Amino acid sequence: MSSSRSFLYPVLFLSLFLTACTSSPMARRQVVLYSEADMAQQGIQAYQQMREQMPISENIRQTDYARCVTNYVVSALDENQRGDYLWEVTVFENEQANAFALPGGKMGIYTGLLNIATNQHQLAAVMAHEVGHVLAHHSNERASQSALRNIGRAVAQIAGVSSTTMEIIDYGTELGLFLPFNRRQESEADQIGIMLMAKAGFDPQESITLWQNMAANGGARRPELLSTHPAPSTRMADLNSLLPAAEAVWVSARARGVVPDCQPPS
Numbered sequence: 001m002s003s004s005r006s007f008l009y010p011v012l013f014l015s016l017f018l019t020a021c022t023s024s025p026m027a028r029r030q031v032v033l034y035s036e037a038d039m040a041q042q043g044i045q046a047y048q049q050m051r052e053q054m055p056i057s058e059n060i061r062q063t064d065y066a067r068c069v070t071n072y073v074v075s076a077l078d079e080n081q082r083g084d085y086l087w088e089v090t091v092f093e094n095e096q097a098n099a100f101a102l103p104g105g106k107m108g109i110y111t112g113l114l115n116i117a118t119n120q121h122q123l124a125a126v127m128a129h130e131v132g133h134v135l136a137h138h139s140n141e142r143a144s145q146s147a148l149r150n151i152g153r154a155v156a157q158i159a160g161v162s163s164t165t166m167e168i169i170d171y172g173t174e175l176g177l178f179l180p181f182n183r184r185q186e187s188e189a190d191q192i193g194i195m196l197m198a199k200a201g202f203d204p205q206e207s208i209t210l211w212q213n214m215a216a217n218g219g220a221r222r223p224e225l226l227s228t229h230p231a232p233s234t235r236m237a238d239l240n241s242l243l244p245a246a247e248a249v250w251v252s253a254r255a256r257g258v259v260p261d262c263q264p265p266s
């Protein structure tokens with residue numbers, strides 16, 4: 001390996017990090033390479049594709065319910081958090097217990113989730129968690145990480161690193177670097193979510209019930225080691241520690257007259 005090539009590695013990375021570091025709402029340093037506008041455009045495009053390719057619920061009561069809950073959650077965002085995006089939600093016919101929110105304000109709920117999030121508070125807990133990922137720029141961070149990883153691989157290949165070393169780099173990035181990082185993202189989304197649902201007038205205690213239901217129903221489908229979700233016990237402990245603050249926010253939301261009454265479809 002020539003010295004000029006091995007020199008390339010740190011310089012390239014350093015310049016990327018210097019231009020792209022920012023802070024998440026939880027004051028964690030993060031690397032984001034893309035603009036908000038780019039991410040929003042990607043999110044909106046992905047949402048349109050999903051709407052074209054996946055079956056959409058035709059049950060008006062399901063749709064009304066999903067809109068009612070997500071409207072309360074979005075209404076609780078500060079103006080700068082809400083941006084000028086057209087926030088909207090689609091209910092997809094899918095047995096998985098899943099939901100998402102994309103940069104650009106597009107959200108989705110799978111019908112399977114409605115069997116596990118059994119009341120408006122629990123559905124709000126999921127949606128506020130998903131919106132938390134958006135507020136904390138997690139998609140941008142993930143996209144940036146995989147771009148950086150690809151650059152890292154390309155540079156390592158140019159530098160003539162052996163294929164065994166490449167495998168170790170890949171393995172290390174998957175398990176050592178990416179996994180704790182994603183868990184941190186999940187915890188951040190939990191923290192943002194519990195406060196957001198409370199501000200939207202939903203009972204934050206129900207977020208704990210929800211994640212318990214999720215864990216009991218195989219919400220974490222992969223083995224714990226490879227799961228991107230925090231261990232249920234860690235998650236419950238973290239949420240419990242936030243509960244007093246979230247309940248105070250909930251009480252003041254109710255005092256302001258923010259009392260959602262979204263009727264689940266029977």
Ligand SMILES: [Zn+2]
Pocket residue numbers: 129130133186189
């Ligand atoms: Zn999440």
